[in-house]
Amino acid sequence: MEQPIAVTRQSFDDWMVPVYAPADFILVRGEGSQVWDQQGKSYIDFAGGIAVNALGHAHPVVTAALVEQAGKLWHLGNGYTNEPVLRLAKQLIDATFSDKVFFCNSGAEANEAALKLARKRALDKGNGSKNQIVAFNNAFHGRTLFTVSAGGQPKYSKDFAPLPGGITHTPFNDLAAAAEAINDNTCAVIVEPIQGEGGVLPADPAFLQGLRELCDRHDAVLIFDEVQTGMGRTGDLYAYMQYGVVPDVLTTAKALGCGFPIGAMLTTDDLAKTLGVGTHGTTYGGNPLATAVAGAVFSIINTPEVLDGVKQRHQWFLDGLNKINQQYPIFSEIRGGGLLIGCQLTKDYAGKAKQITQLANEEGVIALIAGPDVVRFTPSLIIPEQDVKEGLARFARAVARICS
Numbered sequence: 318m319e320q321p322i323a324v325t326r327q328s329f330d331d332w333m334v335p336v337y338a339p340a341d342f343i344l345v346r347g348e349g350s351q352v353w354d355q356q357g358k359s360y361i362d363f364a365g366g367i368a369v370n371a372l373g374h375a376h377p378v379v380t381a382a383l384v385e386q387a388g389k390l391w392h393l394g395n396g397y398t399n400e401p402v403l404r405l406a407k408q409l410i411d412a413t414f415s416d417k418v419f420f421c422n423s424g425a426e427a428n429e430a431a432l433k434l435a436r437k438r439a440l441d442k443g444n445g446s447k448n449q450i451v452a453f454n455n456a457f458h459g460r461t462l463f464t465v466s467a468g469g470q471p472k473y474s475k476d477f478a479p480l481p482g483g484i485t486h487t488p489f490n491d492l493a494a495a496a497e498a499i500n501d502n503t504c505a506v507i508v509e510p511i512q513g514e515g516g517v518l519p520a521d522p523a524f525l526q527g528l529r530e531l532c533d534r535h536d537a538v539l540i541f542d543e544v545q546t547g548m549g550r551t552g553d554l555y556a557y558m559q560y561g562v563v564p565d566v567l568t569t570a571k572a573l574g575c576g577f578p579i580g581a582m583l584t585t586d587d588l589a590k591t592l593g594v595g596t597h598g599t600t601y602g603g604n605p606l607a608t609a610v611a612g613a614v615f616s617i618i619n620t621p622e623v624l625d626g627v628k629q630r631h632q633w634f635l636d637g638l639n640k641i642n643q644q645y646p647i648f649s650e651i652r653g654g655g656l657l658i659g660c661q662l663t664k665d666y667a668g669k670a671k672q673i674t675q676l677a678n679e680e681g682v683i684a685l686i687a688g689p690d691v692v693r694f695t696p697s698l699i700i701p702e703q704d705v706k707e708g709l710a711r712f713a714r715a716v717a718r719i720c721s
């Protein structure tokens with residue numbers, strides 16, 4: 318047999334378009350909330366991809382679903398439907414406000430579908446000038462040109478002008494500013510219930526409630542981007558359930574496939590009619606392989622054991638992080654919901670989030686950043702207590718080093 322090609326971290330710099338700057342080690346295997354690199358060093362995984370591997374690595378039930386479907390049918394194309402996609406649609410519909418589902422392959426694609434739906438819906442109603450989208454500063458909605466423009470971080474969009482027009486950004490959690498911007502020409506408002514990439518910033522309940530009322534008043538589509546908050550991350554299946562504010566469209570991805578690429582847009586019967594035959598689509602969306610995996614993931618996550626377990630784990634993290642912060646006061650705030658936790662660095666440590674996660678790697682734990690001043694944790698929803706303890710002990714050693 319031919320030898321596999323030898324690869325090292327240097328190979329990345331040699332062969333890859335340099336849009337990422339990955340860590341200086343290569344992970345080769347994972348089990349639950351532990352991963353191992355090429356040298357056999359172990360890490361506790363407090364990142365789970367980026368809020369993706371919600372059931373850890375190599376979950377036996379999810380792996381079995383993948384292997385079983387892999388032996389049956391991978392792909393058909395949209396001229397033919399399949400059993401796993403229909404079953405997954407029914408699972409999502411039964412558990413949420415939605416009546417209809419569109420499947421795609423990523424969070425950005427789900428948001429792209431949502432924004433296109435909103436534009437076309439307004440046009441179908443005969444209002445050609447009702448094409449304005451209101452979004453929020455600091456938001457993240459993906460990397461396609463439309464979604465990067467809807468996102469509120471100009472550093473991700475400014476180099477790609479001319480950008481799609483008709484998008485206004487206002488400050489997050491500022492209802493008065495949103496009320497200024499939303500009018501009868503608004504076709505959609507898109508918002509994350511907790512801004513993830515933007516720094517783990519939860520929306521105020523009154524803000525989301527106010528957006529709901531403004532959308533009703535001006536006949537605009539309220540889109541909740543739950544790509545990061547979705548599928549159990551906050552301790553409810555979707556964060557809107559905690560807020561008690563129901564959107565018209567919800568987008569989900571990340572945890573939905575636990576690492577197998579899949580995204581979905583959930584909506585109502587009334588809105589779904591907008592996207593008639595031939596108006597939108599994607600080659601791989603809703604393929605049997607991805608939807609069989611997501612169906613297995615859904616069955617595990619949408620249970621009281623897992624969802625209540627998230628709330629319990631939230632407390633383990635809070636207790637541990639507060640204890641670290643008592644000894645080494647580097648965080649001015651620890652916030653977020655469930656297992657989407659952000660630790661805001663104090664002024665003294667501003668800009669050091671990346672350096673802290675690099676030291677954490679050296680100590681054998683994987684954490685994320687959310688901007689330069691926030692350390693973010695998005696571990697598996699079923700991470701064992703022992704791994705939380707061990708990971709936090711390793712993280713504490715990294716914090717001790719940054720403080721010394």
Ligand SMILES: *Cc1c(COP(=O)(O)O)cnc(C)c1O
Pocket residue numbers: 422423424425426428457458459460509513514542543544545546570571
């Ligand atoms: C990650 C993310 C996206 C983009 O998802 P991709 O699968 O990378 O396209 C969109 N919105 C939010 C809130 C996200 O966290």
